[in-house]
Amino acid sequence: MGSNPVTWLGTPPFPKAAHAALGDSQLRANLRKATGTIRAKRAEAVAELSDWERLRRAGEAIKDDVLSRLDTYLERLERAVTERGGVVHWARDAAEANDTVLRLTREAGADEVVKVKSMATQEIGLNEALAAGGVHAIETDLAELIVQLGHDRPSHILVPAIHRNRAEIRDIFRRQMPSAPPWLSDKPVALTEAARRHLRRKFLSAKVAISGANFAVADTGSIVVVESEGNGRMCLTLPRTLITVMGLEKIVPTWRDLEVFLQLLPRSSTAERMNPYTSVWTGVTPGDGPQRFHLVLLDNGRTNALADPVGRQALRCIRCSACLNVCPVYERTGGQAYGSVYPGPIGAILAPQLVGDMHDAQAASLPYASSLCGACYEVCPVRINIPEVLVHLRAQATAAKGSRGPEALGMAAAGWVFADPKRYEAAQRAGSLARFLARDGWITRLPFPGSRWTASRDVPAPPAESFRMWWRRTRG
Amino acid sequence: MADARSEVLRRVRAALADRPAAPEVPRDYDRTRDLGELPALLAERIEHYRAAVHRVAADGLAEAIAARLAGRGARVVVAPTDLPEPWRVPRVTWRLDEPPLPVADLDACDGVVTGCAVAIAETGTIVLDAGEAQGRRALTLVPDYHLCVVREDQIAGTVPEALARLDPVRPLTFVSGPSATSDIELDRVEGVHGPRALEVLVVG
Numbered sequence: 001m002g003s004n005p006v007t008w009l010g011t012p013p014f015p016k017a018a019h020a021a022l023g024d025s026q027l028r029a030n031l032r033k034a035t036g037t038i039r040a041k042r043a044e045a046v047a048e049l050s051d052w053e054r055l056r057r058a059g060e061a062i063k064d065d066v067l068s069r070l071d072t073y074l075e076r077l078e079r080a081v082t083e084r085g086g087v088v089h090w091a092r093d094a095a096e097a098n099d100t101v102l103r104l105t106r107e108a109g110a111d112e113v114v115k116v117k118s119m120a121t122q123e124i125g126l127n128e129a130l131a132a133g134g135v136h137a138i139e140t141d142l143a144e145l146i147v148q149l150g151h152d153r154p155s156h157i158l159v160p161a162i163h164r165n166r167a168e169i170r171d172i173f174r175r176q177m178p179s180a181p182p183w184l185s186d187k188p189v190a191l192t193e194a195a196r197r198h199l200r201r202k203f204l205s206a207k208v209a210i211s212g213a214n215f216a217v218a219d220t221g222s223i224v225v226v227e228s229e230g231n232g233r234m235c236l237t238l239p240r241t242l243i244t245v246m247g248l249e250k251i252v253p254t255w256r257d258l259e260v261f262l263q264l265l266p267r268s269s270t271a272e273r274m275n276p277y278t279s280v281w282t283g284v285t286p287g288d289g290p291q292r293f294h295l296v297l298l299d300n301g302r303t304n305a306l307a308d309p310v311g312r313q314a315l316r317c318i319r320c321s322a323c324l325n326v327c328p329v330y331e332r333t334g335g336q337a338y339g340s341v342y343p344g345p346i347g348a349i350l351a352p353q354l355v356g357d358m359h360d361a362q363a364a365s366l367p368y369a370s371s372l373c374g375a376c377y378e379v380c381p382v383r384i385n386i387p388e389v390l391v392h393l394r395a396q397a398t399a400a401k402g403s404r405g406p407e408a409l410g411m412a413a414a415g416w417v418f419a420d421p422k423r424y425e426a427a428q429r430a431g432s433l434a435r436f437l438a439r440d441g442w443i444t445r446l447p448f449p450g451s452r453w454t455a456s457r458d459v460p461a462p463p464a465e466s467f468r469m470w471w472r473r474t475r476g
Numbered sequence: 477m478a479d480a481r482s483e484v485l486r487r488v489r490a491a492l493a494d495r496p497a498a499p500e501v502p503r504d505y506d507r508t509r510d511l512g513e514l515p516a517l518l519a520e521r522i523e524h525y526r527a528a529v530h531r532v533a534a535d536g537l538a539e540a541i542a543a544r545l546a547g548r549g550a551r552v553v554v555a556p557t558d559l560p561e562p563w564r565v566p567r568v569t570w571r572l573d574e575p576p577l578p579v580a581d582l583d584a585c586d587g588v589v590t591g592c593a594v595a596i597a598e599t600g601t602i603v604l605d606a607g608e609a610q611g612r613r614a615l616t617l618v619p620d621y622h623l624c625v626v627r628e629d630q631i632a633g634t635v636p637e638a639l640a641r642l643d644p645v646r647p648l649t650f651v652s653g654p655s656a657t658s659d660i661e662l663d664r665v666e667g668v669h670g671p672r673a674l675e676v677l678v679v680g
């Protein structure tokens with residue numbers, strides 16, 4: 001190992017990192033407040049649509065269709081983007097994608113780029129690669145900015161600074177932002193205003209922007225970015241050159257398919273009927289927006305996941321983060337314990353597949369970062385059966401462990417308590433969600449179809465000990 | 477060594493060696509819904525995002541535009557070149573985007589007035605497509621105040637109905653309320669980088 005940037009170098013495997021995180025009560029308090037708030041709101045936003053389950057099934061099928069003919073759709077997308085004046089680049093791995101972006105940035109004559117939050121560029125460690133090449137990347141999402149200025153790591157797909165409270169953020173801004181006054185208050189409004197002023201000059205003068213993509217329409221070559229703050233629009237509109245780095249699996253076949261995802265994503269993600277801004281562009285539009293557009297199609301382990309008939313469903317993921325917010329393990333440990341840009345339940349199945357090597361102790365530990373309760377599957381807008389993939393990957397990790405050292409073996413084997421597939425099946429039969437409702441009382445109401453369990457009388461007795469107590473006892 | 481393109485495509489094909497069947501996509505979700513009176517719903521849903529909405533009669537539009545701009549204290553206002561003549565009300569300095577205004581000029585203006593392509597009642601969304609009375613994307617992005625006029629016939633009920641009316645090859649911007657962030661302790665703050673104030677006039 002050592003060359004995969006999907007997982008962070010030097011991060012201890014999940015059980016060890018989780019242990020450290022559990023001791024941090026500030027982190028846990030922030031996470032509890034945050035995930036609890038999002039959970040309740042999401043349930044409301046979803047309950048409003050009577051066809052939610054049908055939308056989920058459509059979303060699942062559209063993505064499965066894409067994966068089953070990915071080569072055809074990729075070529076179609078490439079043709080459409082090229083016809084509309086864009087340039088398509090292909091990257092086998094992180095290094096190749098980073099080299100491409102660095103070269104394109106230099107060709108555009110820039111030594112500074114503005115960036116809109118993107119999982120794919122974090123996955124490949126683009127900022128570090130650009131810095132090594134003498135290009136400074138400015139993160140423009142408020143949370144990313146907080147993380148960047150705090151020399152920190154993101155802890156949540158959607159709200160990467162969820163582990164920082166307002167006082168900590170004010171201190172970071174005061175230290176790191178030349179335009180921030182020393183009397184800056186810790187009110188979110190004041191902090192947001194400071195960030196606006198800090199970034200505005202950058203937006204208005206940047207020559208090159210770098211973005212990710214939420215969706216790409218194969219038929220038309222249209223790229224979609226979904227966001228809240230307007231920093232995305234700034235990046236996608238004002239600079240002369242736009243470079244978009246996109247995982248291979250982000251495709252939808254037709255424009256019409258977006259009618260499904262533009263309903264599923266905002267409601268699952270930020271629990272809104274619609275997010276504040278969604279931008280759609282196709283190649284280059286003369287006189288409007290960037291006049292140079294580059295699309296970098298990134299593999300970096302995705303074809304490895306695609307090759308696994310059980311595991312490939314992870315590539316349906318639209319990065320909404322709903323599965324994180326319902327995960328009891330995530331709530332208690334935070335995202336950083338996963339040691340990967342993809343935390344939570346989706347990270348536990350995606351990161352090991354992208355790494356593609358179960359001899360990597362950290363990758364092999366991730367499928368154990370779960371109690372197999374099934375809450376993630378219930379909320380996932382594209383119906384990824386995360387528990388099924390977890391069990392499948394655990395089997396792979398077990399098969400690989402024969403050739404690993406004793407330390408790694410111990411970590412994977414001790415793993416997490418509900419590692420036993422029999423227990424998993426029993427939980428599925430009995431209604432695993434009911435266990436949750438009973439435990440700690442932290443889920444008060446679940447959306448359909450989970451809501452049916454709340455009425456169930458056939459609830460297994462809740463475990464008497466809390467997660468933390470259990471952790472102390474078993475891992476001490 | 478093969479080039480990246482052929483190698484990635486080769487990997488994709490190899491990964492699909494088991495020939496997974498492409499599923500039929502079930503399209504039994506709702507295309508349309510009974511949403512009642514669409515202008516009223518649109519107004520309610522936009523207001524929910526804490527943007528100001530006003531319903532006006534067609535013959536009162538110019539007056540409403542003048543009142544909104546005066547209320548904001550907006551004196552220098554950007555207009556797309558084809559903004560309808562009657563919308564360019566007096567006592568305002570109009571900056572037409574012709575020749576294209578430099579970004580710094582857009583930044584110095586008090587606001588912008590535009591129409592829209594489509595609105596989505598159910599989600600409280602306005603969609604701009606750089607078409608009639610809208611101008612290029614920067615016009616509705618850089619000024620700090622956006623006053624947007626929606627005609628009744630531009631309002632679609634649901635997301636599927638709205639997308640069917642749009643041409644994805646045009647640059648599209650979906651706007652649902654002012655920009656917002658919840659990045660600090662999940663406290664919602666309106667107004668980050670886009671226009672911090674959005675006002676909508678629903679005509680009809």
Ligand code: SF4
Pocket residue numbers: 268316317318319320321322323324346376379380381382383384
């Ligand atoms: S796995 Fe599903 S719930 Fe989790 S982030 Fe991806 S799409 Fe959302």
